[in-house]
Amino acid sequence: xxxxxxxxxxxxxxxxxxxxxxxxxxxxxxxxxxxxxxxxxxxxxxxxxxxxxxxxxxxxxxxxxxxxxxxxxxxxxxxxxxxxxxxxxxxxxxxxxxxxxxxxxxxxxxxxxxxxxxxxxxxxxxxxxxxxxxx
Amino acid sequence: xxxxxxxxxxxxxxxxxxxxxxxxxxxxxxxxxxxxxxxxxxxxxxxxxxxxxxxxxxxxxxxxxxxxxxxxxxxxxxxxxxxxxxxxxxxxxxxxxxxxxxxxxxxxxxxxxxxxxxxxxxxxxxxxxxxxxxx
Numbered sequence: 001x002x003x004x005x006x007x008x009x010x011x012x013x014x015x016x017x018x019x020x021x022x023x024x025x026x027x028x029x030x031x032x033x034x035x036x037x038x039x040x041x042x043x044x045x046x047x048x049x050x051x052x053x054x055x056x057x058x059x060x061x062x063x064x065x066x067x068x069x070x071x072x073x074x075x076x077x078x079x080x081x082x083x084x085x086x087x088x089x090x091x092x093x094x095x096x097x098x099x100x101x102x103x104x105x106x107x108x109x110x111x112x113x114x115x116x117x118x119x120x121x122x123x124x125x126x127x128x129x130x131x132x133x134x135x
Numbered sequence: 136x137x138x139x140x141x142x143x144x145x146x147x148x149x150x151x152x153x154x155x156x157x158x159x160x161x162x163x164x165x166x167x168x169x170x171x172x173x174x175x176x177x178x179x180x181x182x183x184x185x186x187x188x189x190x191x192x193x194x195x196x197x198x199x200x201x202x203x204x205x206x207x208x209x210x211x212x213x214x215x216x217x218x219x220x221x222x223x224x225x226x227x228x229x230x231x232x233x234x235x236x237x238x239x240x241x242x243x244x245x246x247x248x249x250x251x252x253x254x255x256x257x258x259x260x261x262x263x264x265x266x267x268x269x270x
Contacts, residue, residue: 014165015187030149036245052150
């Protein structure tokens with residue numbers, strides 16, 4: 001495939017600095033998203049099921065999010081049984097929106113490029129099943 | 136705020152199983168996205184700048200992606216100077232598209248909910264600056 005010189009984007013263009021590591025972790029991303037859908041909060045047991053997490057894992061991730069000030073954890077009783085309810089804080093909602101904005105930038109960067117890349121590969125190799133083979 | 140019972144989504148609804156941990160890591164996500172924009176590949180030095188990574192970090196992440204079969208690493212010479220060029224493999228492109236599809240699902244889940252949540256919070260508290268306060 002002939003190598004064509006193209007301008008290289010600005011340094012740090014794909015560094016995605018706003019992808020906060022606390023929220024980017026897969027399980028925590030699921031927790032934040034579920035809480036986003038429920039301004040009134042979700043019970044520990046509901047979160048566990050929605051995110052397919054074990055008690056131990058969910059507790060650990062809740063602690064991380066709570067320590068970062070992103071979620072509020074309220075302990076109470078329902079029919080004399082103890083229950084834990086979690087919800088996003090104002091800060092958590094704000095930070096998560098910033099995070100989602102950066103996530104949209106990733107998709108926007110990758111997907112139009114993909115369409116263009118497919119065309120280039122097709123033109124260069126005449127075969128869509130080949131990306132870039134070994135030397 | 137009165138608690139209103141709403142149907143809870145299906146178990147695992149927010150587990151996002153297709154967010155492959157190899158590609159989800161922030162630096163590797165940047166590497167995969169940059170390579171997606173360049174079907175002809177990128178030089179080690181270009182990737183380093185685009186993703187704001189050190190030599191050591193970039194090498195380590197390249198190894199992980201290469202071992203997973205997601206990228207191809209070709210070593211060669213340009214004007215007698217050694218150079219390393221990386222690009223996505225066919226498998227890498229395919230897996231990354233699957234990953235991006237799941238990422239879009241996260242955004243779709245979180246963002247319409249956010250608009251709805253904002254309305255609910257407004258209706259319940261009459262104040263947008265408050266999310267959910269401590270007991």
